[in-house]
Amino acid sequence: MLTAMDDNKHQVVDDVINTTYQSGVQDIEAITISWSKTSLVCAYVLITLIYLVQALVSGVSGALIPYVTSAFAEHSLTPTTGILSAVIGGVTNLSIAKVLDIFGRPHGFLVCVVSATIGLIMSAACNNVKAYAASQIFYTVGINGIGYSLSVFVADTTSLRHRALMQGLVNIPWVVIPWAAGPIAAKFLTGAGWRWAFGMESILIPVVTLPLFGLFMYQFNAAKRQGIIPKRESGRTPSESLLYYIHEFDVVGLFLLSAGVAFTTLPFNLYTFQAKGFGSPLIIGFLVVGVILLLGFGIWERFFAKVSFLPWRILKDRTAFGSCIVSFTLFLSYSCWGLYFTSVLQVVNDLDVAHATYVSQIYPVASIFFAIMTGAIISYTSRYKAVTLYLGLPMAVLGLGIMIKYHDPDQAIGYIVMCQIFLAVSGGVIMVGPEIAIMAAAADHQYFAVSIAVLGMSGSIGSAVGLTISAAIWQATLPTKLALYLPPDDLPNLAMIYEDIVTQLSFPVGSPTRLAIQHAYGDAQKNMMITATAVWVVGFASVIIWRDINVAGIKQTKGYVV
Template sequence: MAAAPPVDSPMEAEAKYNTEAENVVREVKSSDDDQESNTINTTFQPGVQDIEAVTITWSRTWLIVAYVLIWITYFIQGLVTGVTGALLPYVTSAFAEHSLTPTTGILSAVIGGVTNLSIAKVLDIFGRSQGYLLCIVLCTVGLIMSAACNNVEAYAASQVFYTVGINGIGYSLSVFVADTSSLRHRGLMQAFVSSPNLITCWLSGPISTAFLNGAGWRWAFGMFTILVPAVTLPLSGLFMWQFSKAKKLGLIASRQSGRTPWQSIAYYCREFDAVGLFLLSAGVAFFLLPFNLYTNEAKGWRSALILSFLIVGIVLIILFVVWEKFFVPVSFLPWSILQDRTVLGACILSFVLFLSYFCWSSYFGSFLQVVNNLSITHASYVMQTYTVGGVVFAIGTGAFISYTGRFKPVTLYFGIPLTILGMGLLIYFRQADQNVGFIVMCMIFISFAEGVLVICDEIAIMAAVSEQQYFAISLAVLGLFSNIGSAIGLTISAAIWQGTMPGKLAEYLPTVDQENLLLIYESLPTQLSFPVGSPERTAIQHAYGDVQQRLMIAGTAVWVIGVVSVLMWRDIKVINIKQTKGQVV
């Protein structure tokens, strides 16, 4: 038998790694004619310098390992998002508040969008791994709160932490991909690491069903409180380890601020524009919530609570503008970047894309179960058509951009028209008397277009910014517009539902069921308890169809703005544009 090869001691392995890393540095520097492109830019913020040091010193093997871990992290993120989304109607129904299904996400959507700018600051000032770790903690806290909530208000509060955390994880991964890929191949790599959704979309429904039929929805959240940290932490560890190696090689100088703790608090409050973040997030939330809550008040829009929310929201938004215009020392919103028409157009497109989606998607799962009599598993399969088609076409779009270097034509001549076609057809097919197959067809059209739009939108804003130091903040601004679009879409959805559904139920339900109208309106299980073909189920189905038609019209109409936003883009060719350094894709 052959002897086993000798195993290196820990000290020998460490020395071998340092030698390999030094060789990588020498190879990179010697293979590039531009010496400056492989040195740390000390004018950048510390977090950007740190990731530059990592990409300059690590090998292609560790780059591959990083992308494997990113792929796995995207897998768990997609699984968590899918299961929690499928369980949402049952969580609100458990407290007899089904009509508040979209309302629970409004505050979290607004705060989630605004706080991405703070996370961008953490990524740039403290480091990529530190910001990523913060998001993991927030997501886990939110999941724990969801598992323990005892009313809709507590669940909505948990969603603030969860949404900030889970969106922040995805956002941090997008920044990782941008840091470790060339602009030409960035779309393809972003689509590749999003490909786990092709698997998770089919798992969300069965997992949700298993928990609902077994341990209950609370245990689903409990399971993820363990799973999320276990899967996401290794990626952070990899980047920290690689950074420590780069620091040992002397690429990163020691930094001393010389500030006292109180001076540091004041410094970071100023750098993060804490006042502006509070005014904007609170103002938008207070302004949007009345459109969701007015039906719960006896006096409707004349209620003192509703009027107070509106007034406070408007005042806070005005104060935000005044603060940012005249008093802010460091603005969290980079107005100079938004002055670029491609950046502004990309942000508007992101706003429209998410506004349109959340106009019609909030009650889509309930619609499929009540009107088309699908189980929660099969309803989730139909809903995940959007995800599957989006991922497939995102990969194709990324490959197209890698080959041609162009992103505007495929957006303008394919993505936008196909979206409008699919949305327009759904206005007709989202009715009680239509076959679910036609709905799936429309969803395929919309999903293909979504795959094109998401990738091209991100590449547009990344192509418009010139340097790596703007990666995190430009993606955060894009996320801000998408989250505000989500919040407004949820608001429109809730306003149409709450303003129309009770009246339609009163119009269609038999007289004998009128006294149970509120229970039927607020509980999805109650709606499903009536057998298909019964007068009650037929009445509920017709009410759903009428409301869905209005939701689809609203979601389609906003795409006029989407067309204008893409016309604003410059037709930038991304081939040969260099933004990153070292060993990247």
């Protein structure tokens, strides 16, 4: 699958960098033109290793979240800790995209590594849920940014036809490593404590990621020595440089889009603190300002931007727009039920931390396997719409629909495992389908990074909305149902039972109190699953409007690529 030029012929027309692109895009083209097959293989080995560590860190951190919030007697705030970080994580990828395009892929990647490390250190040292939520902003920005940067690199070094397959293959560690996450989390909980888990991760991230940064820089300098990258002497004064980068970053467009997304999504987090909820003037004001800013972004990009953040032709393309809506729907649906899932498995199904993690990891792990299969289908057929519409979406509805029926404690855990496998098929297909669709619509290497960032931002917004819905259902259903089901003797302890998973697990299985807790959990989970299923109506409509582009006929990259 490797395509390249002759080793000694760097000046083939197709392998000369496009000087109309921004500097970071020119630099990555120079790297792929100048490097060897060995360098390409080494890069993909390092990328796979980073995904391996990312899978481990994500699995361990996810298993620890209920215990971190419970340590401060605020288990019900489990999803709230992730809402703000999900919003900010999605928005900051837009800024990272411009860093990747203007200053270079290695520089943006390094910023993400530093942010993730700082977030993990803060998590290890936090002393309340607010501090933990703050740490999650840095961690989410960094860890999502690392994965995002790697996705951009895969796009830079693959043809569109084989991009989905390679993206699935480098994620293969997700098939293996998460099974170790549960036992590792359990060992920390029964041993050194969850703080040491975050401390271990803060060391692991830079140790594993920095070698790839070094390879990037080495190959960049090699391309400079070969004269592939033209000398850049701006001759600008400091004030002229400032104005230049304002235009290059499309600061106005970036501000309008980022602020618009933030003002539109934050009300879903803040409304619970307002007496009138969504009827509060503050919440209404946030939503109105958010919509105005987003409309302003479209107007700015259409009529005024000198260097467009995302060209108008892409913004109005139905395939690109539909891809973003599908990504939004996928993350919204999963976030409606996913974050409480390990708590449900422990309390309702009586699984320990390790086994609950095993079950919860079926969906993300098996999704990688089915993403590889989807990538192979796209490589063979050069089409992405049919597999998304006729396989991915129906399996999502099937898996979630069956989960509604088998959420009760008297149902065998095997039914839940079956549903997770159905959802994994869907997740694998939808993981790659929208990304290929939006890059096929963009068609130009210059817009790889921002296209992927906008797609990721859509998913982050979906996560924020889904987490808010999840928290709202949980906080509205669980305490009410506990008050209804708990034996009279336990009602004075309702607040502690509601807020602390350790207290919930302390009641023996089969006891009236544990049965009451399980029943209340089941009612809350059922409402979440119904919501998660219903939103896929939007997903179907979004895929139907895609154009079915033949990706085999689109050439976007240069040099040694897959």
